[in-house]
Amino acid sequence: MTGNDLQSYAPLLLHLTLAMALSGVLVLLSSLVGWRRPSTTKSQPYECGITPTGDAREPFSVKFYLVAMVFILFDVEAIFLYPWAYIFRELRWFGFVEMILYIGILLVGYFYLWKKGALDWNRPAVRRDRAS
Amino acid sequence: MNEFASQHPILVVALPKIVVLLLVLLTSLAYLTWFERKVVAHIQSRWGPYRVGPHGLLQPLADGVKFLFKEDVTPAGADKFVYFLAPFLSLSLAITSIAVIPFGPKEFTVFGQPTPLAITNLNIGLLVLFAITSMGVYGVALAGWSSNSKYPLLGGLRSSAQMISYELALTMSVVGVILMAGTFNLSEIVMSQQGFHWGFLPRWNLIGGPMPQLLGFLLFFTAAVAETNRAPFDLAEAESELVAGFHTEYASFKFAMFFMAEYSSMITVSCLATILFFGGWLSPFPQTAAFAWAHYIPAAAFALAGLALIFYGIRYLTMFGRVVLPVLGVVLGALALLFIRPGVTEFVQGPFWFLLKVVFFLFVYVWVRGTLPRLRYDQLMGFGWKLLLPLSILNVVITSLAIVLTQR
């Protein structure tokens, strides 16, 4: 198995299947073995001993959404770096200039995000423009 | 049998390898908890587990049995399906990622079929590893969401946001290594680090190549500690504010599964750090006649450990310990004798150095946990986005520049 054909993925698939089977068995075991004496108090969500108030699934800060959004964009950038690094020794200066341009354009966006305060966690999501 | 093996290589060769690897992995997971408790205890001038077996060696077993027989409480209002899915996803993905790790250079034969010292040797092993880890976010996010409780929800959100933030720095910090090696194949990345500076300093990626990846390694390891939700980045489990984070509402073995997943990713990350920056299975000593004695280091290490165990063990406090410890010592000594045999010596070299480096990184993990205070959440996100990310981009630029300049 040299790793050049589809065959080399078969052990990975087998490994995944076995790992899933193992985890599945463990989840099953945990609910089958062991005693259970359910009571309403016991199944209440944990709130430090105080009676739970309100619904847990409340809307939360838009910051998390912003982080996920920005993550996607930079993840795409990181993914482009991979094939580039793979053949960089053949591309040489051409590849270097190519990627400097690419990263440069993205850095503009990155510093804009920074200046707007989108990377600060304890400030409101985005600072308003003073001028307006 | 050999004919059958050549027709069904996957069944006959891969299946036993996978079963053995999974068994070894599960045992190491269990003993990693023991290792961590011991090391942290000694850092804090305590003894750690001591009662169950000599030096608490049977503690992981006792913990496992305890977890299994605990009452399995499902919180009211939980989304049952997702609640069960989350630990399942976490664990199965975490123990799958070890499949692409190569443990040594030598091929060995199972029923006449040569096979590498890894489950599989993929062209894009590194990318497959990242693909598997990138799916790990769901275990955390879904566990937090499905419990229908406030602390898990907050903890799950926080740690999933943390995981994706540091995943960026993690993926980018590795680009420097790919630039130097020009491949995604983990075995080839190790092979590209062969050779020595001035005859004795190994040309591992950390200190070798056109641009030493010291910065890359620091970024990688920091991001990896955060990615595995470990201290000082274990905001999800900040007891003082979030109880236990995303797994607050989990009990019984489902709770243990999150820990097994965490420890398993620790092992994978340590393996990856070894492969990418520390020369994988390569020995730190040159393969010259002057260093011929280096071949006997594995045997010597095992023999010394065995002897120490025997001498220490016969004077142990309890009767049980006085039997178990010397027996363990004898086993280690027997292994040392086995390692001296001509064929075996060469074969053991790779895995020995590899595992030694992995254990070192696992120790660093625990050391960091025992030493550094936890970060505040806004500091944590700022650290990832404002320091690690730009530095890793800088590392890519510098490394590529160094390669272009030194290349003829």
Added chain:
Amino acid sequence: MTPQIAVFLVLAAMAVAGAVSLILQRHPIHSALSLIVVMVSLAGLYLLLGAEFIAAVQIIVYGGAIMVLFVFVIMLLNAGEEERTNVSRMARFVGVPLGVMFLLEVAYWIARATSHLAPPAAQLVSTRDLSTLLFREYVFPFELTSFLILIALLGALVLARREDSD
């Protein structure tokens, strides 16, 4: 039946089942999970065609990044179970037959085209070829994607800005 075909059938079934479940599930989180199943099976199908790099990227970007955003947004909006409405008469009498007709048509054209389809790849596509193509011949589109990402970054900022106003 070769193993490839067997794996293909399983993956295809998973993709279709995921897509159907995406529509039928009542809770948005379950729908999102179904979509993840679709994404992962698609990655498997790419792999069967020999495109290992694309398969890995499919999981990293779609499975690991875009779907995380979906899950976050669902949690963010605290979207509960959707309510079922009675299927309107219009949908039942016009929509369903039209949908079935469309499916049949697609099936017909695919069936006609099968003779031209390449067999599943025995060899994997080399990542080197793919990279060379991307960074030598398609340099301009590649640089354009950076502008695309830049614009998307600004878009994300503008969207997140709403929070201030209330």
